[in-house]
Amino acid sequence: MTTPVSFRRRPDWAGRNYTLLTAAAVVTNLGSHGALIAAAFAVLEAGGDGGDVGLVAAARTLPLVLFLLIGGAVADRLPRHHVMVAANTLNCLSQAAFAVLVLAGEAQLWQMMLLSALGGTGQAFFGPASEGMLLSSVTAEQAGRAFALFRFASQGAVMGGAALGGVLVALIGPGWVLAVDSVAFAVAGGLRAFLDVSHVPDREPGHGMLADLRDGWREFIGRTWLWAIVVQFSLVNAVIVAADAVxxxxxxxxxxxxxxxxxxxxxxxxAGNAVGALLMTRWKPRRLLLVGVLCVFPFALPSAALAVPTPITVLCVTMFVSGVSIEVFGVSWMTALHQEIPEEKLSRVSAYDWFGSVAMVPLATALAGPAESAVGRSAALWGCAALCTAATAAVLCVRDVRTLTRHSTPVTLSKPSAEPGSADAEGPVGRLG
Structure with a gap:
């Protein structure tokens, strides 16, 4: 059934799944980023200190690292929307229990750590399934614009959720903010339950979880550009999180x-994230990974500004510029995955991507304090900036990163295609967590 142009509420390419996924991501981010603030203040109000806040945060990160690869394999074996809804249900229940304990004034540290760990477990299964579902929800021709708009909406919700969460924690207390997050997960899970997977080919019978993980590893390691950039970001994310959080x-x-x-x-x-995503709705660089990786260099600027330290106005400018640039990379990266990875293996590959990106973060944050004691805060921050720059420069030495080009159609083979950047891999000019 066609709709007159003047009454269209969304672009033709923004189908049901894309719209539901975007709406659910907005709802989730509004709740969860306020809840991060609420959880920290809940620990402090229960008599904890900064170390206890770190323990609760670490309790969420550890299962995320441990279960990501399993979550990716599960998402490629089962209907992805079922995995997403199950993960949202776990997050809803764990946040509801957290809220009840805080509102009752009986929350103990071990209880908050346990419930945070359950939340991290849910995220480990949700993340790869969500990314695989999003990547399969749009066509190759509109992938870049679709991912940019998705990230624009998500980043807007992140900003709004953090700002609103801070206000609500002050007005009504952390317990109620956690309760709101629980409701947000319930609403998002309800939206994702209506995802249509009829277009997704039936999965071939698998040979067990370990076989699926090995298959995903072969898909991951068989593309030099893929594992090289993931290795790059395992270091970049680690030092930048240490700089920002510690x-x-x-x-x-x-x-x-x-x-x-x-x-x-x-x-x-x-705000830079939002502007960068908006920019990528119009800009379609031909050599998408080369442009994306070049845009990682400004990510080192805030660490350098903190090392000086510069006036707040200069720091704000560097933060804005780095926010814009990292979104250019993010959209380019998602577009590359959409183009190059077979649909039935998207979640497993995304799991290796996520795992590599977060695996070193707990170690970096744990070593940030000792590094500061050993060499001083300014030197440690200069080190963060230097490591970010060196890792980014190193990945530009990979030929596939420099030569991978935008295609007009996505790869649909179940095995790695020709080396990206070769004559066989390059199609018509058209088309990258």
């Missing part, structure tokens, strides 16, 4: 005027 607040307290200016800098980074 050193940034201390620099703000000592030299920038406290939490207010630091919050402004983080808000400017989020």
């Amino acid at each position: 050193y940034g607040p201390q620099v703000a307290r000592d030299s920038l005027g406290g939490a207010g200016p630091w919050g402004l800098a983080l808000a400017l980074y989020g």
Whole structure:
């Protein structure tokens, strides 16, 4: 049934699945990023200190790292929307229990760590299934624009959720914010239950979980550009998270005027994310990975600005620029995955991507304090900037990263295609967590 142009509420290419996935992501991000603030204040109100806040955060990260690969294999064996809804249900129940404990004034540290671990487990299964579902929801011709709009909506919800969460924690307390997050997961799970998977080919009978993981590993390691960039971001994410989570607040307290200016800098980074995503709705670089990787270099600027430290206005500018640039990379990366990875293996490959991207973060945050004691905060921040720059420069030495081009149609083979950038791999000019 056609709709007159003047009454269209969404583009023709934004089908049912894409619309549901985007709406659910907005709802989830609004709730979960407010809940991150609420969880920290819940620990503090229960009598904990900064170390206890770190333990609760680590309790969420550890199962995320441990179960990501299994989550990717499960998402390629079962209907992805079922995996997503099950993960949302687990997150809903764990956050509801967290909220009840906090509202009752009886939350103990081990209980908060356990419930956070359940939330991380849900995310480990949700992430690969969600990315695989999103990548399969659009055509090759509209992939770049679709992913850019998805990230624009998601980043807007992240900013809104964090800002609203901070206000609500102050007004009504962390327990109620956690309860709101539980409801958000329930709503998002309900939306995802209506995803249509009739277009997805039936999965061939598998040979067990380990065989699926080995198959995903072969798909991952068989593409030099893929594993090289994941290795790059295992280091980039680790040092940038350490700089932002450990050193940034201390620099703000000592030299920038406290939490207010630091919050402004983080808000400017989020605004840069939104602008970068909006830019990528129009810009379709031909050599998408080359452009994307070049845009990772500005990601080192905030660490350098904190190392000086520069005035808050300069820091805000560097945060905004890095936010724009990293979104250019993010959209280019998603587009490359959509183009090059067979649909039936998207979740397994995404799981290896996620695993590589987060595996070193707990180690980096744990070593940030000792590094500061050993060499000083400024030197440690310069080290973060240097490592980010060196890792990015190194990955540009990979030929496939420099030569992979946008195709007009996605790869549909069940085995790795010709080496990206070769004559056989390049199609018509058209078309990358």
